[in-house]
Amino acid sequence: MKKVGTIIAVLFVLFLCAASIYVGAFNGEGAKFALPHIQMAPEVLFHIGSFPVSNSMIAVLIVDLLLVWGAAAGTRAIRRGDESALIPSGWQNFVEWVYETLYDAALNVLGEEKLKKLPGVVTLLLTIFIFILVANWIELIPGFETIGWIEPAEEHGYTLQQFGPVAALVGPVVEEGGYTLLPILRAANTDLNVPLMLAIVAVVMVQFYGVYYLGKGYFLRFFNYKAFSHGATGIFEFLASVLEIISEFAKVISFSFRLFGNIFAGSVLLAVMAFLFPFLAPAAFYFLELFVGFIQALVFMMLTASFIAVALAGHGSEHEEEHNAA
Amino acid sequence: MTMDADVMRLLAAGLAMGLGAIGPGVGIGLVGLGGTQAIGRNPDAGGVILTNMILAIAFAEAVAIYALVIALILLFVV
Numbered sequence: 001m002k003k004v005g006t007i008i009a010v011l012f013v014l015f016l017c018a019a020s021i022y023v024g025a026f027n028g029e030g031a032k033f034a035l036p037h038i039q040m041a042p043e044v045l046f047h048i049g050s051f052p053v054s055n056s057m058i059a060v061l062i063v064d065l066l067l068v069w070g071a072a073a074g075t076r077a078i079r080r081g082d083e084s085a086l087i088p089s090g091w092q093n094f095v096e097w098v099y100e101t102l103y104d105a106a107l108n109v110l111g112e113e114k115l116k117k118l119p120g121v122v123t124l125l126l127t128i129f130i131f132i133l134v135a136n137w138i139e140l141i142p143g144f145e146t147i148g149w150i151e152p153a154e155e156h157g158y159t160l161q162q163f164g165p166v167a168a169l170v171g172p173v174v175e176e177g178g179y180t181l182l183p184i185l186r187a188a189n190t191d192l193n194v195p196l197m198l199a200i201v202a203v204v205m206v207q208f209y210g211v212y213y214l215g216k217g218y219f220l221r222f223f224n225y226k227a228f229s230h231g232a233t234g235i236f237e238f239l240a241s242v243l244e245i246i247s248e249f250a251k252v253i254s255f256s257f258r259l260f261g262n263i264f265a266g267s268v269l270l271a272v273m274a275f276l277f278p279f280l281a282p283a284a285f286y287f288l289e290l291f292v293g294f295i296q297a298l299v300f301m302m303l304t305a306s307f308i309a310v311a312l313a314g315h316g317s318e319h320e321e322e323h324n325a326a
Numbered sequence: 327m328t329m330d331a332d333v334m335r336l337l338a339a340g341l342a343m344g345l346g347a348i349g350p351g352v353g354i355g356l357v358g359l360g361g362t363q364a365i366g367r368n369p370d371a372g373g374v375i376l377t378n379m380i381l382a383i384a385f386a387e388a389v390a391i392y393a394l395v396i397a398l399i400l401l402f403v404v
Contacts, residue, residue: 040402108377254388261391265398299384302377 016279035275036145037180038268042191045184055183056191063135063188070095102126109305114312118209121308128198129301132189136263136293139187140286145267146183153180189263192256199255202304203248210311217314251307255300262296339400346393353386
């Protein structure tokens with residue numbers, strides 16, 4: 001049986017190579033895939049009253065529903081108080097594994113007593129990671145940014161080919177009278193609003209945890225008036241602390257643009273690769289997107305945890321904190 | 327070749343991404359150098375070193391992503 005499977009796999013790969021050579025050789029004569037209209041802003045699908053609903057909003061809703069459903073299913077036995085919840089199996093086992101792995105990662109950065117003391121810090125970090133991860137990986141499901149409504153295009157568009165009730169965009173580019181695609185779903189993080197929302201939430205929560213842990217003394221980080229107690233040369237430390245405020249805003253921008261840039265560029269890359277060389281080559285870029293999606297989620301979570309650790313350390317004792325947390 | 331706005335736009339996009347990738351490329355290489363050397367000296371601390379290395383790589387890569395966003399704005403948002 002193994003030999004038959006190997007032979008079938010080899011034949012399939014050879015078929016894909018032959019098909020891609022055919023597509024490449026008869027460029028424009030045979031099947032030519034359509035390059036989707038790439039734009040940075042998400043396309044608006046419809047309006048509720050005067051509120052525009054874009055395709056990325058629907059993707060965010062889908063991710064939310066998946067997360068809530070996954071969490072509810074994973075904790076069903078616990079919430080019911082079953083005895084079987086003590087030895088987890090199936091989906092509950094998986095959810096607990098994810099939770100433990102991420103809890104350990106946060107533990108390395110923050111330290112156990114802080115994790116227990118601050119309300120909701122584990123929830124925040126885990127939600128950030130799981131939301132970004134699921135939102136990034138859902139983009140890779142075939143059909144995610146490719147199924148939608150077909151609209152007439154103003155500039156160069158593609159010709160239509162009907163298959164009963166559905167149609168596909170194929171064929172050469174036509175200058176007028178062509179059609180373009182309005183996708184129903186678009187990866188959540190390709191809309192700048194979603195990474196910006198996550199960045200604002202993360203930075204605001206960092207300030208909240210700083211105030212929660214240190215009280216009023218947290219604001220010493222930004223207005224270090226105590227530096228003047230050493231004399232007038234404390235003006236430099238005071239100015240350095242005022243710079244910290246600017247650094248917080250820079251963190252919002254850097255968080256959001258890092259995530260947005262990676263995921264948007266990744267989706268553009270996938271679309272262009274599928275357009276240029278439709279068979280086999282996009283597989284390598286799919287793996288890259290899988291990897292990048294995971295790394296961006298991990299980086300967002302670890303950076304938020306690091307900024308919380310820095311905020312909790314307060315002013316002046318940052319260097320001791322890093323040794324204690326290890 | 328007439329240098330009208332469209333040509334300049336395309337040129338600017340290419341230059342933005344190209345020049346903007348030099349610094350982060352060198353930076354990520356240096357972080358990798360430090361990280362792998364540290365793991366080589368102290369394999370037991372591999373996990374901690376790897377975590378910090380990935381964090382530093384993400385910081386350095388973010389700068390390249392800023393350049394990419396500028397290039398994409400130039401290309402797709404006119």
